[in-house]
Amino acid sequence: MNVSAAVGYPTSRETLMSLQDKLDAFKADFEGKKAPPHVVAVMHKATADLIASGQAERALKAGAKAPEFALPDAHGATVRSADLLQKGPLVLTFYRGIWCPYCNMDLQAIEAVANEIRALGASLVAISPQTAPSRRKSERENGLSFPILSDHGNALANQFGLRFRLPDDLIAVYKGFGNDLAIGNGEDSWTLPMPARYVIATDGTIAYAEVNPDYTRRPDPSELAPVLRRLRANAAA
Secondary structure (H helix, E strand, O other), rough: OOOOHHHHOOOOHHHOOOOHHHHHHHHHHHHHHHOHHHHHHHHHHHHHHHHHHHHHHHHOOOOOOOOOOOOEEOOOEHHHHHHHHOOOOOEEOOOOOOOOOOHHHHHHHHHHHHHHHHHHOOOEEEEEEOOHHHHHHHHHHOOOOOOOOEEEEHHHHHHOOOOOOHHHHHHHHHOOOOOOOHHHHHOOOOOOOEEEEEOOOOOEEEEEEEEOOOOOOOHHHHHHHHHHHHHHHHHOO
């Protein structure tokens, strides 16, 4: 599940596909042709168990107050949510890591609408537990115009209700792929955030929340624009 083998430049056909179509196509190819059946079984069980835990239903939802944060970007500068919210709404996406092809496709899809998001007055940041070199690499290889901030130990993800620990058999699978999160994240908790996307209004209230314990399922970024237009209309009223 290395990024270099996961996502290439889109073909003309791929540009017409929705984000979920692309994710489904990658999943079918990976599980059908590349991953051994016992690996697929471990991954499916871990996802099913996380879904059954109900954690996604307990994560912060629209109407809740978003936790404030002050996190370093990939170059060491501190980014504060309070500063961003003074300028307008904030689009926040929680990102597992550059090793996750589903996450990279998700970031690329968000980048495709980043100018529209900014034109609607919003800021955009991604949040990841990765170390700075991996975040810089992710920004570069995914062609991002927005920063990936460091959430060491998934502390902020925990405040949003997103942090979970990988089961031991899945940890073994990840290590078998050469993906040691203790190294990649700079700490050994073996936790990740559930993929999530939020829109936070200027008063700190969550206006939109999409959390999915199945990392192969992601909302289409086209859902963001109507939320931001509504917030802009409300502010002008």
